[in-house]
Amino acid sequence: MAENENGQEKSEAPTGKRVRDAREKGQIARSRELNTVVVLLAGATSLLLFGGYFGTRIANLMTDALDLERGLIFDPALMITHLAALIERALLILAPLFMILVVVALLGPLLIGGINFSSQAITPKFSKLNPITGIKKVFSVTGLMELVKGIGKFVLVALVAGLAIKVIWGTLLALGDQPVEQAIIQTGRMAAWVFLIASIALIAVAAIDVPFQIWNHTKQLKMTLQEVKDEFKETEGKPEVKGRIRQLQMEASRRRMMTEVPKADVVITNPTHYAVALQYQPATMRAPRLLAKGTDATAKVIREIAEEHQITLVEAPRVARAIYFTTDLDQDIPGGLFVAVARILAYVYQLKRDDLDVDLPDELPVPDEYLDPQSARRARR
DSSP, X not given: OOBOTTSOBOOBOOOHHHHHHHHHTTOOOOOHHHHHHHHHHHHHHHHHHHHHHHHHHHHHHHHHHHOOOHHHHTOHHHHHHHHHHHHHHHHHHHHHHHHHHHHHHXXXXXXXXXXXXXXXXXXXXXXXXXXXXXXXXXXXXXXXHHHHHHHHHHHHHHHHHHHHHHHTHHHHHHGGGSOHHHHHHHHHHHHHHHHHHHHHHTHHHHHHHHHHHHHHHHHHHOBOHHHHHHHHHXXXXXXXXXXXXXXXXXXXXXXXXXXXXXXXXXEEESSSSEEEEEEOOTTTOSSOEEEEEEEHHHHHHHHHHHHHTTOEEEEOHHHHHHHHHHOOTTOBOOGXXXXXXXXXXXXXXXXXXXXXTOOOOSOOOOOGGGGOHHHHHHHHO
């Protein structure tokens, strides 16, 4: 099990922040074997597809190079000019192949890890020149893996190339009986095929290296339990600080809630443990809306504010508890309480018209599930 410098086991998977920080530093999973295979396959395929074109142009170039005029032989300056022209022609002939290889070499690393640019990764670090660190890397798991890959690639390519040459051995021996031009073309074609087969064989090495690099990268980013806790504190804040912030938010919300109580049409109570303040404006609201709610001390403050502003208090314990459990602040009451609240509001409106003979209806229907806090909480979600 990996350990950090303090001897603690790195048993926890890296967090999202740890992975992002690593990418910013240029630490991402890369496989050189995959990049090598992709470039080799692209080169071998290009030679098979365009080998005839390259061969013909190079043959013409060699003919021109060996067909020298007498004046060139005895003038070093002209020979240099002639050589420069030949090199320029050769580069132009091979330019398409070079362009394909460059593009593939740039795109190959994107197969795992994706696009990533890090200024920190290209910043010189003198710590990398430490020979002790270099020796540790040589004898590390990564160093051992590189040694095994090197030996494996050599053996694999040698075996595959040997088998391929054995298969075409008869054809190679028969080249001596063919015209020179045809023999050269045939040789180039067979060499390209051997090159392609050897490159395909290296896919096995890449298939082993890619999962290893991903595993090794994840292993290096693993964290101790304490590191996870410390990161959580940095990103989410310390529990005591979060608790204080939550308390301040609740107090601010409570103050705002109390400023809404004077707008209420009625305050329904338990009578002492619960209090809810409702407002209903038929012209603008489709249902009564909860302005404030609270229990015990908060309920007492709501009742006091209601009495101060001459807002009607109605004792309806089941209705008060049901609204408290099922309705959030500034939300409409649920449909199951429409009838009960409508009868209470009708009672309040009659009182406002100085109809002192009116009584609060005895029947205020409240569904039983509205009185269960857990069921009401699930209903709100």
